[in-house]
Amino acid sequence: MAVRVTWYGHAAFLIESDGKRILIDPFLSGNPVAPVKAEEVQADVILITHGHADHVGDAVDIARRTGALVISNYEIASWFQSKGVQNVHPLHIGGGRDFDFGRVKLTPALHGSVLPDGAYGGNPAGLLLYLGKHRIYHAGDTGLFGDMKLIGAEKLDLALLPIGDNFTMGPEDALQAVRLLKPKAVIPMHYNTWDLIRQDPHAWARRARAAVKGLKVIVLEPGSSFELK
Numbered sequence: 001m002a003v004r005v006t007w008y009g010h011a012a013f014l015i016e017s018d019g020k021r022i023l024i025d026p027f028l029s030g031n032p033v034a035p036v037k038a039e040e041v042q043a044d045v046i047l048i049t050h051g052h053a054d055h056v057g058d059a060v061d062i063a064r065r066t067g068a069l070v071i072s073n074y075e076i077a078s079w080f081q082s083k084g085v086q087n088v089h090p091l092h093i094g095g096g097r098d099f100d101f102g103r104v105k106l107t108p109a110l111h112g113s114v115l116p117d118g119a120y121g122g123n124p125a126g127l128l129l130y131l132g133k134h135r136i137y138h139a140g141d142t143g144l145f146g147d148m149k150l151i152g153a154e155k156l157d158l159a160l161l162p163i164g165d166n167f168t169m170g171p172e173d174a175l176q177a178v179r180l181l182k183p184k185a186v187i188p189m190h191y192n193t194w195d196l197i198r199q200d201p202h203a204w205a206r207r208a209r210a211a212v213k214g215l216k217v218i219v220l221e222p223g224s225s226f227e228l229k
Contacts, residue, residue: 001132002229005158009033009222010193011055011141013160017131020044020101023068024127024138027057033193035223038062045101048072049140050113051079051121054193060085071097071104075122079115093123103130107151109142111168128154134228136160137181141190144173148180156183157228162190163204164197171204175211185216187226 004016009031015022023043028034031054038058046059046068056076063070063085070080070088077090091097096105106125113121127138128151137151138160159181162168168190169177178186186208191199205217218226 001134002227003131003134003136004225004227005136005160005187006225007187007189007220007222008035011049011138011160011162011190012057013138013189014041014043015129015131015136017101017134022047022101022129023059023062025049025055025057025140026059026062027054029058031057031193033222039065042066043068045099046070047104047127047138048076049109049127049138050111050124051076051115051119052113052141053116055141056116063087069099071099073106073113073122073125075120076113076115079119079121093125096128102132104128105130107137108145108147109140110145111141111143126151134158136228137183139169139177141168144169144177146180148177152181152183156181157185158226159183159186160189161186163188163199163201164191164193165199166196168197171199171207174204175208178208178212178215182212183215185218185226185228187218187220 006014028038074090077088105128109124111124113124126140129136
């Protein structure tokens with residue numbers, strides 16, 4: 001079963017697997033590099049790593065329009081219910097659940113989480129996705145932490161890692177994250193949305209390939225895709 005991963009800029013991805021469309025952190029409106037408009041996006045599932053506006057993004061409107069299942073921590077899932085989105089499933093750090101499209105597990109992330117209206121967003125998280133034979137890690141917004149080595153023990157096919165610095169890991173810490181995670185492939189994210197997080201992803205890719213033998217580094221342009229086979 002092939003899995004297609006499309007980057008929408010920042011930390012937003014569309015993952016297509018076995019006929020299901022899984023949307024992660026759909027920050028599209030107000031995202032200067034987004035290649036699509038929120039009203040054009042279809043989704044069966046929406047995953048939210050934490051409550052910041054540049055990650056919750058257009059999720060409420062997309063969920064209302066599509067009826068997609070929203071999966072996040074308990075506080076964020078409850079907040080979506082307060083906004084009229086009833087098709088939600090709460091998880092929490094270390095907890096996982098099997099769904100018809102695969103398994104989702106929340107991992108730790110070192111960051112903050114407050115929702116766009118100021119409501120408490122619970123603990124920020126990363127995402128471990130088990131889609132058929134493929135294992136994908138979306139780190140969310142995070143700093144470097146040693147337990148990434150435990151996440152890497154899952155034998156990751158793909159890691160989606162922030163490199164932008166300032167609010168998340170920068171290039172140096174993201175390199176160390178790659179060493180700990182040891183994924184087969186990595187896609188950098190959360191950079192060049194604004195000048196504050198401007199980076200050269202191609203320079204980072206060269207360094208990452210040199211740091212981990214055999215690592216595949218895919219630098220996507222917003223709207224482009226990578227396929228896991």
